[in-house]
Amino acid sequence: MLIDVQNLKKIYRLGDIEVPAIRGINMSIELNEYLAIMGPSGSGKSTLMNIIGCLDVPTEGTYILDKKDVSQLNDDELAEIRNKKIGFVFQTFNLLPRADALHNVELPLIYSGATRVKRRQMAVEALEKVGLADRMDHKPSELSGGQRQRVAIARALVNDPAIILADEPTGNLDSNTGEEIMEIFQQLHNAGNTIILITHEEYIANHSQRVIRLLDGLVQSDEKKSEKN
Amino acid sequence: MKFSGFSLISEYFIMAWTALKSHKLRSVLTTLGILIGVTTIITIFTTIQGLNEYVIGQLSNIGSSTVYVEKFPWVIQGDFWKYRNRKNVTYKEYEALQKFSKQADYIAPAVMTFKTVKYKSEVYERVPIVGTSDQYKDTDNVAPAAGRFLTEMDISRNHRVCVLGDDVAKNLFKQESPIGKRIKVGPDKYRVIGVNEKQGKVFGQSMDNYVLVPYGTFRGIFSGHRGMRIAMNVTDVSKVEELKDEIRGIMRKTRKIAADDDDDFAINQQDQLTQLYQNITGTLFAIIFVIGGISLLVGGIGITNIMLVSVTERTREIGIRKAIGAKRKNILSQFVLESVAIASIGGIIGIIFGYFGGSAVLSQMELSTGVSLTSILVGFGFSSFTGVAAGFYPAWKAAKMNPIDSLHYE
Numbered sequence: 001m002l003i004d005v006q007n008l009k010k011i012y013r014l015g016d017i018e019v020p021a022i023r024g025i026n027m028s029i030e031l032n033e034y035l036a037i038m039g040p041s042g043s044g045k046s047t048l049m050n051i052i053g054c055l056d057v058p059t060e061g062t063y064i065l066d067k068k069d070v071s072q073l074n075d076d077e078l079a080e081i082r083n084k085k086i087g088f089v090f091q092t093f094n095l096l097p098r099a100d101a102l103h104n105v106e107l108p109l110i111y112s113g114a115t116r117v118k119r120r121q122m123a124v125e126a127l128e129k130v131g132l133a134d135r136m137d138h139k140p141s142e143l144s145g146g147q148r149q150r151v152a153i154a155r156a157l158v159n160d161p162a163i164i165l166a167d168e169p170t171g172n173l174d175s176n177t178g179e180e181i182m183e184i185f186q187q188l189h190n191a192g193n194t195i196i197l198i199t200h201e202e203y204i205a206n207h208s209q210r211v212i213r214l215l216d217g218l219v220q221s222d223e224k225k226s227e228k229n
Numbered sequence: 230m231k232f233s234g235f236s237l238i239s240e241y242f243i244m245a246w247t248a249l250k251s252h253k254l255r256s257v258l259t260t261l262g263i264l265i266g267v268t269t270i271i272t273i274f275t276t277i278q279g280l281n282e283y284v285i286g287q288l289s290n291i292g293s294s295t296v297y298v299e300k301f302p303w304v305i306q307g308d309f310w311k312y313r314n315r316k317n318v319t320y321k322e323y324e325a326l327q328k329f330s331k332q333a334d335y336i337a338p339a340v341m342t343f344k345t346v347k348y349k350s351e352v353y354e355r356v357p358i359v360g361t362s363d364q365y366k367d368t369d370n371v372a373p374a375a376g377r378f379l380t381e382m383d384i385s386r387n388h389r390v391c392v393l394g395d396d397v398a399k400n401l402f403k404q405e406s407p408i409g410k411r412i413k414v415g416p417d418k419y420r421v422i423g424v425n426e427k428q429g430k431v432f433g434q435s436m437d438n439y440v441l442v443p444y445g446t447f448r449g450i451f452s453g454h455r456g457m458r459i460a461m462n463v464t465d466v467s468k469v470e471e472l473k474d475e476i477r478g479i480m481r482k483t484r485k486i487a488a489d490d491d492d493d494f495a496i497n498q499q500d501q502l503t504q505l506y507q508n509i510t511g512t513l514f515a516i517i518f519v520i521g522g523i524s525l526l527v528g529g530i531g532i533t534n535i536m537l538v539s540v541t542e543r544t545r546e547i548g549i550r551k552a553i554g555a556k557r558k559n560i561l562s563q564f565v566l567e568s569v570a571i572a573s574i575g576g577i578i579g580i581i582f583g584y585f586g587g588s589a590v591l592s593q594m595e596l597s598t599g600v601s602l603t604s605i606l607v608g609f610g611f612s613s614f615t616g617v618a619a620g621f622y623p624a625w626k627a628a629k630m631n632p633i634d635s636l637h638y639e
Contacts, residue, residue, distance in 0.1 A: 055552060055633050075629075076556040083554020094549045094636065098247055110240050111554040155553065 001064075002162060002194055003029040003052065008061035008071075010047050021047040023217040024061070029163075029196070034189040036197040036205035039214035046167075048214065049198045053088060053165045054081045066162045083112050087156025091168035093148040095140040095155075101127065102136040105154045112159060126154040130184055146177035153184055157193075164188065167198045182207050237559075245567040248539070249574075256571060259535045262528025263575030263615060264582070267608045270521035271583020272590065274604045277510055277517075279591040282599075284506050287431045293499050294466045295368050296473055298326065298459040298480065302495035304505045315493050316484075317456040320448070325483040326459060332472040335367040335462040338444055340455045346440060347413040348401040356397055357439045358414055360447025368460035376408040376423030379443055383422075387445035391419040395427040395437035414440055417450060433595075469498070525611055528575065529619035536568050536623035547627050548635030561628040568620020569613050576612025580605055 008025040011018050022044040029035060039045040050056040051063060054070055057078070063071040070081055087108075088094075095104045105123040114122065127133055130150040140148050149169060156164050166185065170178030186207065189195050197208055205211050213220045249256040300315050323338045330336065340360045346353045359365075363379045366372060373392065383390050391414065398407050398421075407421045419442060428436035463472050473496050480486075480494050540547070547560060588598040 050633050053552075055636075076558075079551060079554050079556045082552060088552050090636070094545070094552070096546055096549060098251055107550070108553045110237065111550075111556070111559055113237065159554075 001028050002031045002033075002066060003027075004062075004064040005052075006062045008048070008051065008058045008063060010044075010051065010056070011059045020217055022051075022058075022214075025214075025217075025219055027212060027219060027222065029194065032189070032192055032194055033210060034185075034195045034197075034208045035210045035212065036199055036208040037212050037214065038200060038202075038205050039220075040200065042216075043214040044217040045198055045200075045214050047217075049165065049167055049196075052163075052196065053086055054078045079111075083108055084159060085162040087159065087161040087164045089149070089152050089156050089164065089166035089169045091171040093140070093145075093152045093172070095148060095151055097140055100137050100139050101132060101143065101151045101154075104140070104151055105158050108155060108159045122158055123154070126158040127151070129157060129188075130154045144177075145173050146180055149173065149177075149181050150184065153181070153188075157188070163194045163196055165196050165198070168200075169197070170201075170204060171199075178204070238562075241563050241566040242570070244563055245570040248543075248567055249570060252539075255535060256574075259531055260528075260571050260575035260578075262531045263525060263572045263612050264528075264579045266521055266524030266528050266615075267576045267579025267612050268582040268586060269524060270517055270611060271580050271604050271608045272586035273513070273517045273520075274607060275584055275587025275598060275601070276590045277513060278601055278604065279587065279596050279598045280594075281510065283596050285503070288499055288503050288506070294464065294469055295370075295460055295462045295499075296469065296476065297497040298322070298461065298476060299495050299497055300456050302501070303497045304501045318459060318494060319457060320444075322480060322483050323457060323459050326461065326476065326479055329479045330461065330472075330475055332463055332468055332475045333461040334464045335364040335460075337362045337365040337368045337460045339365065339458045339460060340444070340447060340451075342447075342451050342455065344415040344440075346397060346401065348407075348410065351401045351403070353397060353400045356414075358447070358451075359439055359441050360444040360451070361441055362444055365441065365460070368462045371425045371428070373423040374426040375406065376421070378423055378425075379441065384443045384445065387443055387449060389417065389419045389446055390422045390443065392423040392425060392441040393421060394425055394435075394439040394441075396435050397438060397440055398424040414442070415450070473498075521611065525615045528572070529615040532568055532571055532616065532619035533623060535571075536564065536620050537626070539567075540564060540623045540627040543627075544630065544635045544638035547630050548632050548638065551630070551632035552636060557628040560630075561624045564624030564627050565617060565620045568624065569616030572612045572616030572619065573609070576608050579612065580608040583608065 005025055005027050009023055010021045012021055013019075025048060037045050037048060047056070051058050054065070054073075055078070057073065058071050061071065062069060065081065066085055068081075070078070073081065096107070099107075102120070102123050105126050106119045109119040109122060124133070124136065127136055130153050132147060132150050132154065135143060135147060140151070143151065164185075169185070170181055173181065182204065185195055185197070195208075197204060199205055208225075210222070210224045212222045298318055300317055301312055305312065320338065323336070326333070327336050338361060342358050343355045344358045346356045361379070362384050363381050366378045372378070374395070376392075378392055379390070382388070391412070393401075393407060401407065401412060402410070407424055410421050411418045412421060419440075425437070430436065461472060461476065463469060476496055477492065481492065484493065486493065550560060584598075584600065584604070591598045
């Protein structure tokens with residue numbers, strides 16, 4: 001089991017008022033699953049993503065990632081987990097505007113302490129996987145939306161993470177380009193990666209093998225699809 | 230691990246450089262405060278160092294093992310009026326010191342007046358005429374470059390002979406050799422027996438503008454109760470204090486000073502000037518550090534301000550870096566280093582400007598400058614310290630940003 005979440009709760013405090021964002025979620029994810037988490041806004045899916053992505057810690061409950069309890073780690077310990085185990089793909093790409101594609105992909109390796117030569121080699125490999133070997137020295141502003149998202153995927157891949165966490169990865173792209181990106185995720189899945197999509201679009205969720213729907217901070221349904229797709 | 234640490238640091242430098250390059254005008258304006266501060270410090274520092282080398286060199290020309298018995302101390306501290314009614318040092322006292330001093334190896338009196346000196350059609354005005362003895366060459370460290378110096382016989386027989394300083398010799402004798410020629414000092418004729426070696430300038434004043442004549446000859450012609458300066462020298466520098474004690478004893482006895490009265494004469498020595506000079510430059514250094522400190526404080530506040538703006542502008546970048554694994558210390562180092570880079574660039578340019586500034590000041594005084602490692606270290610140290618201090622708070626603010634909020638910052 002790659003991810004094991006038990007009775008996960010997150011409560012935000014706004015002054016004296018307590019706002020529960022998620023209210024007790026249980027779920028487990030196996031290695032090489034391709035999963036979509038869906039839900040309307042306010043359902044708690046962003047909060048759940050932040051916790052699964054180790055950007056935040058739960059108020060209550062446990063989260064075991066790759067056999068390690070990460071639910072009570074401090075900032076720096078979380079940063080290290082994010083660096084080694086999680087690859088993020090964001091809706092708005094979140095590339096560094098002044099750095100070229102290669103440098104953007106190298107970034108996680110800088111913080112994990114890889115040497116310059118190793119970094120370069122790994123970053124080039126990751127860019128090749130997403131089909132951008134010929135755009136390595138382009139800055140984000142010189143790339144199309146789809147190309148930027150591919151750079152972001154390469155960055156997510158480069159440290160060989162346990163999970164790739166994609167938050168509305170096609171939200172800022174037209175549907176054709178979106179399809180191309182979804183194809184890349186499919187390839188990554190086929191190559192053995194574990195992928196978690198956060199989305200509110202049914203057609204995006206349809207690419208996955210399993211859909212977890214959230215509502216009001218709880219799991220509403222968790223269905224595995226048959227192999228008909 | 231060591232290797233990757235180094236690679237991380239070089240990465241911070243690249244990040245800092247990229248960030249500074251993307252806001253060129255802003256970076257230049259921000260570093261201006263530090264630049265001006267460091268320029269000021271290094272200018273003054275270079276100037277003082279040049280002066281120091283020169284002054285200490287000059288002061289060492291006055292031998293440290295020679296003391297001068299005079300009416301007034303060289304450095305007057307406190308009330309001038311209590312020195313005002315002092316008696317001149319007299320020939321009688323010279324004789325007493327000569328007779329009773331066991332410590333002194335050499336002793337020479339010196340009395341002085343200004344006279345016009347002539348040779349044929351050459352006229353040289355207001356030349357210091359010094360009446361002294363043969364031992365003057367040992368107490369005041371001069372040596373004849375041509376001819377000979379005064380001898381005991383010149384002194385005891387009050388010969389009308391003179392020894393010229395280099396300036397006087399050159400002014401009066403354009404081509405011919407001065408030795409054996411007769412020159413007019415005031416109304417009287419003297420035979421030139423020697424020309425001393427050139428001594429150069431001390432504090433811009435020539436040390437070669439004088440005519441030395443035997444003391445007795447001087448007294449006979451110019452008479453008057455002129456103030457005398459008695460120079461006494463011990464070959465062994467460690468005996469200087471003993472010599473001074475002895476002189477005090479002899480002088481007090483000769484002048485019949487009561488046991489509880491103060492000395493009414495001064496025993497002067499080179500180290501008084503050295504000390505005075507060091508006190509002055511010490512104060513100057515303190516002033517530079519205050520002025521420099523203030524300008525760097527102002528420059529530093531400018532950097533802090535810009536770094537705060539920069540951190541806010543780059544909130545999203547910080548969020549991205551944190552999301553993909555940057556720890557607090559990574560973000561902290563990145564921004565501190567950026568601030569240090571701004572300050573150091575100002576510092577380095579300031580060192581260069583300051584060096585040229587200092588050299589310009591020194592060349593106005595006709596002094597030479599050298600590049601001093603100390604001033605480079607001072608400039609660099611000051612500016613990088615300011616960089617760290619100015620950048621720390623903004624960097625800390627960046628380091629403890631929440632990655633979720635900063636990722637969604639617009």
